[in-house]
Amino acid sequence: MTENKKVLVIGGGIAGIQASLDLAEMGAQVHLLEGTPSIGGRMPQLDKTFPTNDCSICILAPKMSECARHPNITLHTYSELLGVHRLNGAGFHVKILKKPTYVDAQKCIACGLCAAKCPTKVKDEFDMDLRERRAIYRYFLQSIPSSYVIDETNCRYFIKGKCQVCEKICERGAIDFEDRPKEIELEVGSIIVSAGIDPFNPKSLTQYGYGRHKDVITSLEFERLLSASGPTQGHIARPSDHKIPKKVAFIQCIGSRDLKVKNDYCSAVCCMYALKEAVIAREHEKEITPTIFFMDMRCYGKDFDKYYQRAEEQFGVSFKRSRVSKVDTDENDHLEVHYVENGLPKRAAFDLVILSVGIGPRKDIATLADKLGIELNDLGFIQTHPFTPIETSQPGIYVSGAISSPKDIPESIMEASSAAARVSEDLKFPRQKELAKEGYPEELNVVGDRPRxxxxxxxxxxxxxxxxxxxxxxxxxxxxxxxxxxxxxxxxxxxxxxxxxxxxxxxxxxxxxxxxxxxxxxxxxxxxxxxxxxxxxxxxxxxxxxxxxxxxxxxxxxxxxxxxxxxxxxxxxxxxxNLTPLKKLPVSIDPKALVIGGGLSGMTAALSLANQGYKVYLVERESELGGNLRRICFALEGEDPQELLSLTIKEVEGHPNIEVYKSATVLDVSGYVGNFKTRIEGSESQAEFSHGVIIVATGASEHKPTEYLYGQDDRVVTQLELEERLAQGLKPKAKNSIVMIQCVESRIDERLYCSRVCCQQAVSNALKIKELSPKANIFILYRDVRTYGFNERYYREAREKGVIFIRYDLEKLPEVKKEDGRLGIKVFDPLIERDLKIDADLIVLSVGITPYEENKALAKMLKVPLNKEGFFLEAHMKLRPVDFATDGVFMAGLCHNPKTISESIAQAKAAAGRAATLLSKEFIQSEGQISRIDEARCRGCGNCIEVCAYKAISLDEEKHVAQINEALCKGCGACAATCRCDAIDLGGFSSEQIYETICA
Known part of the structure; x- marks a missing residue:
């Protein structure tokens, strides 16, 4: 443990912002380093975010502002890392170069007069060169800091020694041509690298015409055209003539899944952002007809398949499963897309072609890695381990976001909170006594004043x-x-x-x-x-x-x-x-945690909090810890899940800060954030304890199918059952035929979601069989192969080793029959347009993951929501992926949604990190908008007590009136709506305020 409580976060994108905020809330002094003039990263360049279609900058801007305003965070924008030196003992000595902006940020009010008069125009890199900016500019409209910057490489004064029109026109005197680079030296206890990614540049793929045809653009360029703050203010206009395109083509996997450009991985986000862009384009202009050319639609995240279905059925997006060979122009100079469909070459005319480009590590990542002394993998991403996904090769240096592997915004945020938790384990921040952030002026007394x-x-x-x-x-x-x-x-x-x-x-x-x-x-x-x-x-x-x-x-x-x-x-x-001032009350925080569920996620979360110094109660309903991990024997990357299991259980059961309750169920939870009380029942007795936070990690189960003779023939098994048999010594014979059927009773109306792990599990088991019996015949029947990220490499390896992949459609499902004791499968192959018949010695069903039925009772007890399928529903799908809307309650693992071992570990640590932002404080402030009772009007009827879901109201037996525990009250208003005597007012929603609103 180091005494240095400062932390350096490299990269001011959403992952860096989240890591900084979490650490700052834990009490760390955070230095956030960003190379561009503003924090925000790539997310401000996006128009909307899938699957909710939230405006990207709308949901990001509050986070950016919160980061800039936090007293524990120091921003170092327009800066770069010069060097890092490990100190004796612990921590790092860091050198930062602050580049000159030539504008005094304290004086600049971002009025824009300087840019309006600047004579120099250059391509705007933020808008992907689709419009021009001036040599003095603001990075983007919502930039933080919001001050302007002079681009000295294009400024006339720095090139010719004259001009200075910006200096002459600036009324604030903010222009400072004497500004010089500054070196900043820091000593920090830990470092988090959240340096982000760069999109693939498709110019090298000349067959697609990018850079040659104006109307062939990249997906990120299209994001800027869609954006309200973009070069066309959100009006879709093709670059060549600024007309609205009618037919728009999206070509997938540009710079991904491509050995020719040495990017043999899947970029993990392109399918969904293409779907989103197609949907938003249709919302903007109804006459647009989008067509997506794809190999596999990898919609593997939460609610992604629902979005896919909506795009097709509600918005009329067309899909063609084909790899495009080239894009050129016809005799009328229209763009023409060449592709193959059903084995025949075809071509189609389009007005606009969008290349869905992949993502890769930053161009300067090798230099950054060298300064930090951390290893990169062979693709240039920061090297991590599947079971420690946020740890680099250097102790004390952690990673979050897509710089370690391609990933979406929620996964990046989870890793950011996970990295913050890991830093907290190292530095063990002392609990904070302050109730509120500093810097607020004394509150003005406006009671009785005329409203202005x-x-x-x-x-x-x-x-x-x-x-x-x-x-x-x-x-x-x-x-x-x-x-x-x-x-x-x-x-x-x-x-x-x-x-x-x-x-x-x-x-x-x-x-x-x-x-x-x-x-x-x-x-x-x-x-x-x-x-x-x-x-x-x-x-x-x-x-x-x-x-x-x-x-x-x-x-x-x-x-x-x-x-x-x-x-x-x-x-x-x-x-x-009619508003009146309201006050918040201090609420003490009990620095203990309850973790419900003793699987991998629950144990990981418990260990993280325990290592940060907090007491943890770990409750597991089974007689042994481990959950689903007890059945997982192989990992696609070659690691040993059972070794991880035994080490984790040993660490949990031996940790002095963790109390484990096995064969125990939660009977009752009462209280509120910081002050929960939970009663559990074990095999022999009951126990009750108080705690400040709750982490739900109850897991999920393998779906048990009713199709394909499962349960009727022991030669029909699930992937997990096959894995267990292989671990127990099953060795298929050389000529055995093993048929794996993907998406069994998954991705259908009853369960319209992807279970995320099934394709990887099928490939893993197929490779294991090929290792044991190279001549075994393995067939994988699939709808889409969803081996996203680096797992694409294993998919390719399986094909190279002779595993045969046959696609089927939902309209023509495979058929399994048993004749004369032999198993046979008939499947229609759309590629050759004929039925195939396969004799099978073993049929393996990829059945997916289903939530536990018990989630309903627990959700009711904790007052948290479930989604339609029965998984727990987070507060915000993009920006709060481990938080519930109920304060002090968090989630991790399969109970949230299907995920891999690595993803479960990251989310579990993220939940611990988010929980630690509360446990690290001795007090927090309660919400001011709560109910209050007018005792003169109350008759003590008790109706309000009956409807209060939070048990915040009780009856004062002496006065015979209701009384409200202000710390328990959540301000839902149920009591105020129920009270017949109008004795209850909800702060901010008084009867008078509601009446005036209605009558306005």
Whole structure:
């Protein structure tokens, strides 16, 4: 353990931001290093995120602002790592080069006058060279920091020694041509590398015409065309003539799954982002008809197959399973895509072709790795181990995000929280006594003052302004009672506009604020924090959702949408006029954790928290720890899962901070974040303990099929059963035929999801059989082979070793028959358009993973949601993948969704990391919007007690009135709605406030 509690995070993308925030909340002093002028990474370049279609910058901007405002985080943007030296004992000496921006960030107010007058125009790298920027520029509209930067390689002053028009026009005197590079030296206890990725450049693949035909663009370039902040403000226009394309082709696997460019891996995200882009394109322009050319649709994540189905059935996206050979032009100069379908060469004309490019490690990763002394794999990604997915080859240096392997945003965030937990295990941060962040001014007393409301209306590109007339809504708001100031903001959640809101509060003595923008679910905390920074009580803020509740649902009727936006704004302003200040209460945190489930995820989470110094109660319903891992004998990468199992159990059972309860079930959970009480029942007795957080890691089970003679013939087994037989010594004979059928009773209406591990498990078992009996005949019948990421290599290896893959369609499922004691399979091969018959000695069913039925009872007990299939539902699919909406409760492993061993370990540590952000504090603040009882009106009828799901209300026997435990109350309002005497008011939703809102 080192005494140095500082941490360096390299890379300011979403993974770096999440790791920094988690560490800062644990009490670490974080230095976040980013090479570009702004934090955010690749995510701000995206238009939407799948599968929820959330606006990317809309959900990222609050995270960016939170990161910039956190007192424990120091940003080093536009900087690079010079060197790292390991200190004697523990920790690192780090040198950082801060490049000159030639603009004083303290003086710059991002007014843009300098850029408007700058005579130099260059290609804008953020917009993928689709438009120009000036030599003095802001990286993107929502940049943090929001100040401008001078590009000295293109600035006339640095090239010719004259110009300086920006300096002359800047009224703030922010231009500083004397700015020089600065070296910063730090000593840190640990380092997290979240350096991100670069998209593949398809120019080397000349057959696709990229760089030769203007209307052949990459997927990231198309993201910028779709984006409201992009070069066309979200209006789809092809580059050659700026017309709306009618026929759009997406070509998959460009720079992925391709030995010719030495990228023999799957980039893991391209199928889903192509689906998303096709859907969004259709939403933007109804006449667009998208076609996706693909080899396998790898929609393996949570709700991804549902999105795939919606794209096809609801949005009319067309799919062609074919690898495109080339793109050229016909005699009319239209783009022509050449492909093979059913064995025949075909061609089709398109107006726009989008190349779904893969992702790879950063161009400078080798240099960075050399400075850090860490190993890279043969593909240039940071080398990790399947069972320690966030650890590098150097102790004390950890990794998160796609720099270690291709992955999506939720997996990157999980790894970020996981890396933060691992750092906390090393540094063991002391518990924090402070109740709140520093830096807030003394709160103004506005009680009794006449309401003075500021109304701020968000433009948000075409997300809102493409449907709603924002200028008209702003004018309308300015005429409403008590509105002293009304203003339109291009993006109200951007850092510079948040500063504008604070300025307007001071300039116009505003004592209420109303923002009309997107969802309060993601943005209300950000705006509340902003008004608090201006000296107002944070509850003197109201929000109108004119995106989700207006522009998104009324795209076809702009006039009606504008009128509805006015109504929503009027209602919000009326409510704002009646808002009153509310207070938060301190809530103590019991520094202990309950982990429900003793499988790999539960044990990993428990060990992480225990190693951080927290007491853990681990409850397992079975008589032994291990869960599903007890049945897994082989790993695709060649590692030994059983060795991992035995080592983990030994460490858990021997850890002084972990109490293990086997053969135990949870009977009851009461309390609230920081102060839960749980009663369990074991095989011999009951136990009760208090704790501050809960991690749910209850696992899932292998689905038991009813088809293909399973249970009727012992030669029909599941993949797990085959794995167990192989481990017990089964050795197929040389001429044996083994047939594996994928997606058995999976990816159908009853279970419309991919179980993620089945394709990998089939390939793993097939390779094991080939190792034992090279001449065995193995057939894998599949719908899509979903060996994403580096697992693609094993798929290729299986084919090279003679494993035969035969595709089938859902409309023509394989048939299994038993005749004269022999097993036979008939399958229609769409490639040759004929039935194949295979005699089988063994049939192996890839049956997928199903959630436990017991999840329903546990979810009700914990007051957390399940999705349609019965898996636990996270607070936000992209940005809060291990949190529940219920504070203090987290999830990990298969109970969340099917995943691999490595992914389960990462998510388990992530859950521990998120839990530690609470356990590391002695106190937190409760929510201010809670119910309060007027004792003079209360009759003590007890109706409110019956409807309270949180057991926050009890009856005072002496006064015969209800009383509310403010720490338990979640502000749901059920009691207020039930009370016949109008004796209960919910803070922020009083009867008067609701009445004024309705009557507005």
């Amino acid at each position: 409301i500021g109304a701020f209306i968000c433009h948000c590109g075409i997300n809102i302004a493409g449907v709603v007339d924002v200028e008209e809504v702003t004018k309308y708001a300015s005429r409403l009672p008590y509105v002293e100031w009304a203003e339109r903001g291009l993006f109200t959640c951007s850092q510079d506009f948040l500063e504008t809101i604070k300025q307007r509060i001071k300039e116009h003595s505003l004592n209420r604020v109303m923002v009309a923008s997107c969802s309060p679910r993601t943005h209300e905390p950000l705006f509340r924090d902003t008004v608090r920074e201006a000296g107002l009580n944070e509850y003197l803020f109201e929000m109108a959702n004119i995106r989700d509740q207006c522009s998104w649902v009324h795209m076809e009727d702009k006039d009606a949408a504008t009128q509805k936006a006015k109504d929503l704004v009027k209602m919000a302003v009326s409510k704002a006029a």
